[in-house]
Structure formats: C-alpha cells, structure tokens
Amino acid sequence: MLFNPRSLGNEGDWDSWELFIMISIDALREGGRLALVLPDSFFYPQKARTRKRFFEEMTVEKVFSLGPDWFGPDVRMGTIVVQARRGRSKNASTLHSIVLSGALRQQAIRGQIPLSQIESTRSREIPVARVLESPTYEIEVFRSIDDDRIMAAIAANSVCLSGADGLCERARGEEINKAGLLWVCPSCLSPTTPGRKVKGGAYADKACEKCGHLLRPRFVDTDSLIVDRKPKGAFAPFIDGDDIARRYCQVAPRKWLRLGVPGWEYKDDSIYRSPKILLRQAGVGVFATLDETEARCPQSVYIYRLRDLPEFKGYKHEFVLAALLSRTVAYVVFKRFAEVDPAKAHAKLTHERIADLPIPRVDFRRRKDRTAHDAVVSRVRSLLEGKAQLGGTEDREIEQILREFWNLSADDGAYINGEFFDLPEGQAITDLFPNGRPKPFNRELETA
DNA sequence: CCTACGTTTCCTTGCCTCCC
C-alpha cells in the first residue's frame, strides 16, 4: 500500500483528490514533474493544509484556473490545472497563472484557442513568496507581480481612508434593520429589536432586555422606526444600503426615521452630521455617496467623515468620494479582496478591510496640488447633481487627475483598465465602464 | 460595564436545469 490515509490525522474529511495529491507527491523522485487536473476548491481556505504540503514539497510552476464546463454538461465543478516539480519552492521564484472567464473561456472549451496560446499572451507572474508567507497558503491567482508593483506605487502616494493615521473617522448607523422593526414588551412597554430570525421567516423568542419578560412573536406588539411618509412628531431622513446602488448617485431620502420614540436608544446625533460619506457594507465593488441631508442610516451602511485636521488642511469630502469611486480604487479592492473563482468574485467590505484604501495625498502648500484637488471636487459636484454623465468627460478627467496624484503612468492606466476586461458583468463594472470595457493591456507590446 | 464592529446566520434573488 502506497499510502495510509490515517496518517493524515482525523481532523475533518479529506476529499479523494487531496489524497491523490499526497500519493502523487510521495511517488515522485526529486525533480520529477507532475500536472494535475483538480477542482477549484483547491483554492478554498479550508484546503490550506493541502496547499501547505504541496508548496513545501513541490516547486509550483503553473496554476491555471479554467472554470466549469470542461468535461461535459454533467460536470459543473470548476476546474484548475497545476504543474509542479518535486523539491521545495524557492522563495524568490514566480509561478505562472491564467484565469479564464467570459468569452475567452468559452472559446477555449470549444477548442478554438489552445491553452498554450492563452498562456503565452495572458499569463500572470505570481511571486511564490507571497503564497509561502500567507498563513493559509493562499494563491491569489488574479494578483500578479505587476499588480504588486502598481499597488505599492499607489500606496506610496496615498493616505489611508481611516484607521490610526487615516483621513476619516468612521461609524455605522442605527442598530436596526432597514424596515426599522421593533418589538414592544407587553410588560414594561419598552421597545427592543426582534428576536433572531429562524427558518421560514419567523422570529425566535427572546427575553426583554429591560424587564426579562419572555417575548414571543405571536404575543408582542410590533412598531416600526422607519416610515414611508413624514410622520407627526420628530423625524429624520433615512437612507439604507439599497439606496446606494449606483456610482455618483445623490440620494434623495424617501424614508424617514421616527425620532424620540420612548425607550429606544438612538446613536449620537453627531455621527450623522453633514457632510458625510455613506458607504454600503455589502455588495460587489465599492458603492458610496455624499450625504448633505443629515440622514440617518441602518448599521449596514458605513459613515465616513473627514477628521478635523485633514479638513483644516483643505481636503473636501468630494475628493475622498472621487477616490473611492475611481476605477483605480476599484482595481485595488478587486485585487486585494476578490475571491479566486471569477464566477464568485465579490468584495466583502468591513471597516477594517477598507481602512487602508488609498486616498491620494494632497500637499495643500503647493498650488498645483490645490488646483488639481479643487478640479476633482467641482467635477464630483457636477456628477452628483446630474449635470455630468457616468463615463463622460468629467468622470474621465477625475480619473486622470487622481492617477497623476498616484504617479501612475499612461501604461499603468491602460493596464489597470484592462484588468476589468475578464470580470463578470455587474452593476459595479457597468458604472465604471458605461461605454464598454477596454481590451486587456498586453505588456509584451512595450518591448515588441 | 458599554461601545464598536467583525462574524454568523438567514433571507432574497437570480440563474440553471428539468420536465411538460
């Protein structure tokens, strides 16, 4: 027997292909080469132990992510190809990756374009050191050595969005759902959030936080903090995540938060002070807007506001918004957070993850910087007020000015735009390139 | 103890396939 699965320990199950990898490694001589066709779950976090052994005992040469549909209609599983030699990976080496999606993938499946041709024109170089340094041996097949260089250049000319030395302070909205549903305790009459949701749309029982009375969904009165029409009494405009679904959409609040409901603990008014940037927590890509209506929002919307010092220096919220909505920051977010499978690519935004998003550093002592900053601000106003179109002159000029702050070359710009070419369709992409996406930038053209 | 916020959980949406 070549191999005893018990030797792997008993923590969780091993997929058959993982065992096959282990057997293959054991069977190879030093320097011997293998190529494996594997499911794309090889990239998943829970397969870290398999990748660890693979990278520790093999020199990985190629990783191709080919997507589903390669083995007939019955096999929907995403496919990858890995090529490696026996012997530990060298830290300074690189591996080649390609990620197939969209039309190119269909052509490849039909055999109209050989993989070798795609590899010669479209492969990326991935530094092996990045995989070895990752705690989960993550292979970010989208993020090449070129991306690392460009992202380093961007970071060098930027200040972080928030965090210790960041531009903005941050908060999130009321601890309610977007409908503002409340339960009212029949005993002490104080409002509270409903119990945990259970399957089937119902709510679970919970104890009243004030008096301990057991609240059961069938026996409590409900109330709502959010109403469609301006209520009698005190109220404030309310914006939820759904309202922030487009680039440069200025939200006209259509819902209202009732203020002064007895017993409800509102967040401090000051976190909603105008102006502020609202950024939705969930979603593909970055969606943010500028709010000047003192609107409230639910916890699923993040609030960013310039700190006193940067605002005193001259930064305007419009400039921060322009950076957040730029193609360049979308590129950074995608490269940093996108999942490996293009069909599942989506950015998960948390305060911590977006804290170091790059906002261009402006030196307000220099006239040139001040002029450029103000030029961005005026163009953002035009877009927000609907006087300029997405993808129009103003939108493109903003991107150019920001890229000068970031010190990115024209080639870098073409490369960044080209990296969106392979991504799946979505609102985020449509809003970034309303007139269509440019072709991928072919680095080889530079030397040809 | 309280606040802030990342994590977990569940619902919704939209796509795909199957079957009539």
Added chain:
DNA sequence: GGGAGGCAAGGAAACGTAGG
C-alpha cells in the same frame, strides 16, 4: 417555450465579543 424547483451567490441584519 415556459414554469417549477433546486441551488448558491449576494445581501441584510442579529449575535457575540474584544477592548476601552
């Protein structure tokens, strides 16, 4: 061709806990 049903990605929101 289209409707039903299955499935999972996407999104919203409650939960739980770290850290002041």
